[in-house]
Amino acid sequence: MMAAITAAEQGANIQILERLPRVGKKLLATGNGHCNLSNLNSEMNHYHGNPDFIQLIFSQFDRNDTLELFENMGLSWIAESDFGRVFPRSMQASSVLDILRNAMAQRGITENCDATVQRIERTKHDFLIKLGGGDTLQADRVILAAGGRASPNMGSNGSGFTLAEQLGHSIRTPSPAIVQLIWDEPFSKSLKGLKIQASISLKSDGNELRSEIGEIHFMEDGLSGIPALQMARLVNESLEKEQIPVLHINLLPDLQSDDIHKQLMDRMDHFKNQPVQESLISLVHKRLIPVLLKEARIPCDTICSQLNESPVKSLMDALICWKIPVTGTRSWSSAQVTAGGIVTDEVYPSTLESKLVPGLYFAGEIMDVDGDCGGYNLQWAWSSGWVAGKSAADIS
Numbered sequence: 001m002m003a004a005i006t007a008a009e010q011g012a013n014i015q016i017l018e019r020l021p022r023v024g025k026k027l028l029a030t031g032n033g034h035c036n037l038s039n040l041n042s043e044m045n046h047y048h049g050n051p052d053f054i055q056l057i058f059s060q061f062d063r064n065d066t067l068e069l070f071e072n073m074g075l076s077w078i079a080e081s082d083f084g085r086v087f088p089r090s091m092q093a094s095s096v097l098d099i100l101r102n103a104m105a106q107r108g109i110t111e112n113c114d115a116t117v118q119r120i121e122r123t124k125h126d127f128l129i130k131l132g133g134g135d136t137l138q139a140d141r142v143i144l145a146a147g148g149r150a151s152p153n154m155g156s157n158g159s160g161f162t163l164a165e166q167l168g169h170s171i172r173t174p175s176p177a178i179v180q181l182i183w184d185e186p187f188s189k190s191l192k193g194l195k196i197q198a199s200i201s202l203k204s205d206g207n208e209l210r211s212e213i214g215e216i217h218f219m220e221d222g223l224s225g226i227p228a229l230q231m232a233r234l235v236n237e238s239l240e241k242e243q244i245p246v247l248h249i250n251l252l253p254d255l256q257s258d259d260i261h262k263q264l265m266d267r268m269d270h271f272k273n274q275p276v277q278e279s280l281i282s283l284v285h286k287r288l289i290p291v292l293l294k295e296a297r298i299p300c301d302t303i304c305s306q307l308n309e310s311p312v313k314s315l316m317d318a319l320i321c322w323k324i325p326v327t328g329t330r331s332w333s334s335a336q337v338t339a340g341g342i343v344t345d346e347v348y349p350s351t352l353e354s355k356l357v358p359g360l361y362f363a364g365e366i367m368d369v370d371g372d373c374g375g376y377n378l379q380w381a382w383s384s385g386w387v388a389g390k391s392a393a394d395i396s
Contacts, residue, residue, distance in 0.1 A: 002382050003388045009393075015139075017137075021114055026147070029154060031085075037066075037077070038086040047372075056350060057387050070096075116133075127359065144163060148337070149161075151334075169356060173240075176331065179336065181228050181326050182222035184327050191288070196215070199213040202234055230373055246324065247324045248323055252319055267279040267283070267304075273305065274303065342362055344367055351387065351388075352391060353391060363389070
């Protein structure tokens, strides 16, 4: 939609081919239905892919340009003071979609829905676009903005990769990103639905890959919550290398190790004639206590006075460095973003035109660029869409 609006403003005659009955279905689901459309903290470390390639796109159309353009289209927005996430003031994703569709209508852009593109062929002078119903369309330029494979029920089913491969492009193997982590642990069902504040880090082959802090959500087969979702692309990368990714959970991230040790020893003394499980009440969530004690290999009914320094140290380790091997992530149907995609070495970063097929352009998630959770992926969509739309419509 951003590419279409930008190209139309340059005077191009635009037609959008949409596989679903209506454009923008996936946009409606972003930000839990609120549409986290950008982020005021736009540092490059929130993006994954070729940093020089990504930076050149943002140098042409950045976050400020995006927000100004949306304002000019009639969108009122607000930003969080802590995380910098930007939302429509209405907190409705439908507001963003309505603004975009209105802008397209004002510019005479045709929305051709229920249109499945089977093949794109480059002729000597133009492109032939073959649709599923047997129709063939002609175009001077084509912008391929079909998304990746995440949330296929919302439109992006990976068919864009097939179209790009048919035209000679290489695809870095796609994997789900911003998606829940899964593990195979006996305690999972007992913790299902539990939400707590924690610090988590992901390690693989002895190296720390990433750390996050925030609210995590235990599922019956793994972990959700923004800190966990951020780890997904790294989990899949580790598994591709046949390494075992291990999640380290710190349940008391606001306390120093010495303070925790002192608290535990004080609690062992205070509850000396009671079972150890009683001593942990109020320190951590009650449902975690039997799980942590099992992790520390301490029977729940052990009397506190019977514990010496060694089991207390094991309990402390369970509290601040609970290690859980991760077996994978949930599937494409749960994923919000695709990692991988069209290899950016085959795309001109100044225009997003294909180096292999003149007149073919790319925008958005279909390329091997993805961002963290927090509005970064939509910002990439707006910026790359603007560059592709402007470049494709430039007939100079």
